[in-house]
Amino acid sequence: MASAPQATLPLFYQDLMPLNSRDHAAWKSRQTDKATWLADQHAVPLTAEEFPEASRHYPIIFSAGENSVPLALMGLNEGVNVFLDAEGKLTENVYVPAYVRRYPFLLAKLRPDSEELSLCFDPTCDLVGEHDEGNALFDGENPTEATQGLLDFCRQFEEAGLRTQNFVEELEKHKLLMDGEVAIQQEGTEQPFIYRGFKMVDEAKLRELRGDVLRTMNQNGMLAMIYAHLFSLQLIREIFGRQVQAGKGPEALAAAAKA
Numbered sequence: 001m002a003s004a005p006q007a008t009l010p011l012f013y014q015d016l017m018p019l020n021s022r023d024h025a026a027w028k029s030r031q032t033d034k035a036t037w038l039a040d041q042h043a044v045p046l047t048a049e050e051f052p053e054a055s056r057h058y059p060i061i062f063s064a065g066e067n068s069v070p071l072a073l074m075g076l077n078e079g080v081n082v083f084l085d086a087e088g089k090l091t092e093n094v095y096v097p098a099y100v101r102r103y104p105f106l107l108a109k110l111r112p113d114s115e116e117l118s119l120c121f122d123p124t125c126d127l128v129g130e131h132d133e134g135n136a137l138f139d140g141e142n143p144t145e146a147t148q149g150l151l152d153f154c155r156q157f158e159e160a161g162l163r164t165q166n167f168v169e170e171l172e173k174h175k176l177l178m179d180g181e182v183a184i185q186q187e188g189t190e191q192p193f194i195y196r197g198f199k200m201v202d203e204a205k206l207r208e209l210r211g212d213v214l215r216t217m218n219q220n221g222m223l224a225m226i227y228a229h230l231f232s233l234q235l236i237r238e239i240f241g242r243q244v245q246a247g248k249g250p251e252a253l254a255a256a257a258k259a
Helices: 048-054 098-102 145-173 203-207 211-219 222-245 250-258
Strands: 043-045 060-063 070-073 105-109 117-121 177-179 182-184 193-195 198-201
Touching: 043 098, 048 070, 048 145, 048 222, 060 222, 070 222, 098 145, 105 145, 117 145, 145 177, 145 222, 182 222, 198 222, 211 222
Parallel strands: none
Antiparallel strands: 043 070, 060 070, 060 198, 105 117, 177 198, 182 193
């Protein structure tokens, strides 16, 4: 169903350029009501602290393979996103993951031998450039309040990412992640559609945890995140229904692939 992004650049990003006052003194950042970079993406990385809010809108799974990461499912098949319309606008009143809101900015190392992170952006994105409208990125040599806000958001995202990594490591430490499988029986078909290729929390092993471990998980908030993930899995069938309604169900996709 989904695996961790394995590209040289992070998901969405086509290129990266450090932001600086010398080259980008007159540049501006503008907002948009469209997320066209999401159009062909069915799974988006999620931080653990987003689980309670995101679980109301998306199934939350964990990517298959090593170094598993939490993902918000926006579709069940590669290239299908049921939360975007034809113009790239997101469904109203749906939670937008921080990973999506961060684009086209992020913090990145400019040198492999340095731990320092610099604010960078994707220069192929038209949301940043020498525009007439938008938020100025610099005031002389100094970053504007808007740029400082972007920097703070990206820094908070990195910190949340580290906490998420620790969360997943704790799940793996207690062997709570298992290979997931979902069977959906569509009306009018003889065989159910089977979705695999992801991980989920093993409820049986969760119930078998020692009391002191569960108590610690409850106190540090892990237990709430785990149950948010488990409850969200009920939405997989809703996503399936949306795909079928949009003409992007498994049979329609298979027919399109053969055409």
